[in-house]
Amino acid sequence: MIDLIEQAQLLPAFFLTIQLALWSAAFALILGTVIAILRLAPVGVLNALGASYVTLVRNTPLTLIVVACSLVLWGQLGIEPASRRLPDGSGNPDFISSLNFRLGVIGLSIYHAAFVCEAIRSGVNTIPLGQAEAARSIGLTFPQSLREVILPQAFRGAITPLGNVLIALVKNTTVVAAIGVFETAYRMRWIAEFRPADLMPGFALVALGFVILTLPLGLLVSHLSQRLAVKR
Amino acid sequence: MSGAAVLFDAPGPRARRLHRILTAVGVLLALALAWVILDRLIDREQLTAARWDWLLTGTAWTNYLLPGLFDTLRAAAIAIVLSMVLALGLAMARMSEVAPLRWAASIFVEFFRAVPVLIMMLFTFYFLSINQFTPSGLNPLIGVIVGLTAYNSAVLCEVIRNGVASLPSGQREAGLSIGLSPSQVRRSILVPQALTAMMPTLISQVVVITKDSALGYIILYPELVTSARRIGSAEGATLPAYVVVAAIFILVNYGLGKLAEFVESRQRRRNRSAGGVVQAGTATLGAGVVDGGQLMQDAAGRVHTNVGDAASEAAHRRREPRDD
Known part of the structure; x- marks a missing residue:
């Protein structure tokens, strides 16, 4: 078993999975927040921009987005998020792996930003209209009512859906195996091809790894959402 | 209710001017973005x-796109039917009085919700290929179907359970008081109501399954993304191929989403889902979004998320009347 973990490099693979998830979560959160702001803005054009992004991306398979990032964004349009040369001018030995990693992060971020946007919007939707009306009627200005009344409740309402997006993101990082990032799904394929006798234990280990990654996350999310829930 | 109603006052003259400026900025931004891309x-x-x-020649369609679309839909259709059947069984087992049955179903559900669909597909595909149980031509299809079914039946099982849990307790009590056994109450009173109310959620889940069937690309199942790659190399048209395939996916899934909205609004009109039955609005997706990433959204544009815990479930329910 230990021997299999070492040969299949499962630990580095899970480390890569975690890295993918963290980077994509950060970028998806930024992009998703921007799109949520567009969708919530009181301006028709901005709403339409945000809404069309969400509709287009949510209905496209992640596999397609990730593969297109590699074959179209890089292959056809020549957008290269990694450099071939190190700062001192010598060739970058990690060029291919860091290129694929970053393309994967781009694909995952684009996809999950749409879900982050919807999570934030659902957080805003949990606020009863009366809260805003009350804030106005006691004379708070617009920024004050946002700061003191609306946004604190919106963030708390968004914890559960955002947490669920994060859990889904951790599992969805496996899709970047399609563009040659050596994470867990890639390693699983390696086991199947080079040590077929160990397919069962390999699968058990990988599955266990994901249970270990997602179970605490789920518990944390439901704990946080209960502790921070707005009592109404 | 749109967020804007909570977030903003009805605009006065100054705000309207500001909105006009923002509109101009928005249009300019969109144009600039379009310009950069073009x-x-x-x-x-x-x-x-x-x-x-190549789009105008029939061969690209008859050789790649239509067979790809057919294979995508075939895998999705088989998977949704199997998941539904399995989910019903799982939900019954998870609500059963027999403890070992309950435990087994719980372990199944929790395990397959945690394991990524792709890992399950890879395992099934290679397991079949190595042991040669089935003709090797069928392995990719079976891999896709098993992966999709394992995950989605776990999710749908939770949807059914949530639906049953949100029925008014009077339904169960009435059933017991006329002398039905608990399992009869579940079979003939609770689950049928939950199922009717979860139709929209089920259709939305078809969108998730259709999207996830694209994972078959990785285990050599000839679905649409594979078609895109083949067209790309055959016609020297990588970017157009992916654009067209994305458009097909978006059309299919957008249509399914609209269908879910229609079914839901029809149910509301008929008032089938009265009394706190899983109004698709409160219908919660098991670990939510454990689903490969799809958050369910209903007609009003609200997002359904995992509401396993009672607190946020109640919050969702309270939110319901306000939204309509």
Whole structure:
């Protein structure tokens, strides 16, 4: 078993999975927040921009987005998020792996930003209209009512859906195996091809790894959402 | 209720001016973005007729796109039917009085919700290939179906359970008081109501399954993304191929989403889902979004998320009347 973990490099693979998830979560959160702001803005054009992004991306398979990032964004349009040369001018030995990693992060971020946007919007939707009306009627200005009344409740309402997006993101990082990032799904394929006798234990280990990654996350999310829930 | 109603006052003259300025800025931003993309495309000679004319020849459609679409839909259709059947069984087992049955179903559900669909597909595919149980031509299809079914039946099981849990307790009590056994109450009173109310959620889940069937690309199942790659190399039209395939996916899934909205609004009109039955609005997706990433959204544009815990479930329910 230990021997299999070492040969299949499962630990580095899970480390890569975690890295993918963290980077994509950060970028998806930024992009998703921007799109949520567009969708919530009181301006028709901005709403339409945000809404069309969400509709287009949510209905496209992640596999397609990730593969297109590699074959179209890089292959056809020549957008290269990694450099071939190190700062001192010598060739970058990690060029291919860091290129694929970053393309994967781009694909995952684009996809999950749409879900982050919807999570934030659902957080805003949990606020009863009366809260805003009350804030106005006691004379708070617009920024004050946002700061003191609306946004604190919106963030708390968004914890559960955002947490669920994060859990889904951790599992969805496996899709970047399609563009040659050596994470867990890639390693699983390696086991199947080079040590077929160990397919069962390999699968058990990988599955266990994901249970270990997602179970605490789920518990944390439901704990946080209960502790921070707005009592109404 | 849109967020804007909570976030903003009805605009006065100054706010309206500001909105007009923001509109102009928005239009300019969109145009600038379109310009940057177009410029890049032209620069890379992606918009020449030579790259796109394959779309007009029948062979690209008959050789790649239509078979790809057929295979995508076939896998999705088989998977949704199997998941539904399995989910019903799982939900019954999870609500059963027999403890070992309950535990087994719980372990199944929790395990397959945690394991990524792709890992399950890879395992099934290679397991079948190595042991040669089935004709090797069928392995990718079976891999896709098993992966999708394992995950989605776990999710749908939770949807059914949530639906039953949100029925008024009077339904169960009435059933017991006329002398039905607990399992009869579940079979003939609770689950049928939950199922009717979860139709929209079920259709939305078809969108998730259709999208996830694209994972078959990785285990060599000839679905649409595979078609895109083949067209890309056969016609020298990588970018157009992916654009067209994405458009097909978006059309299919957008249509399914609209269908879910229609079914839901029809149910509301008929008032089938009265009394706190899983109004698709409160219908919660098991670990939510454990689903490969799809958050369910209903007609009003609200997002359904995992509401396993009572607190946020109650919050969702309270939110319901306000939204309509």
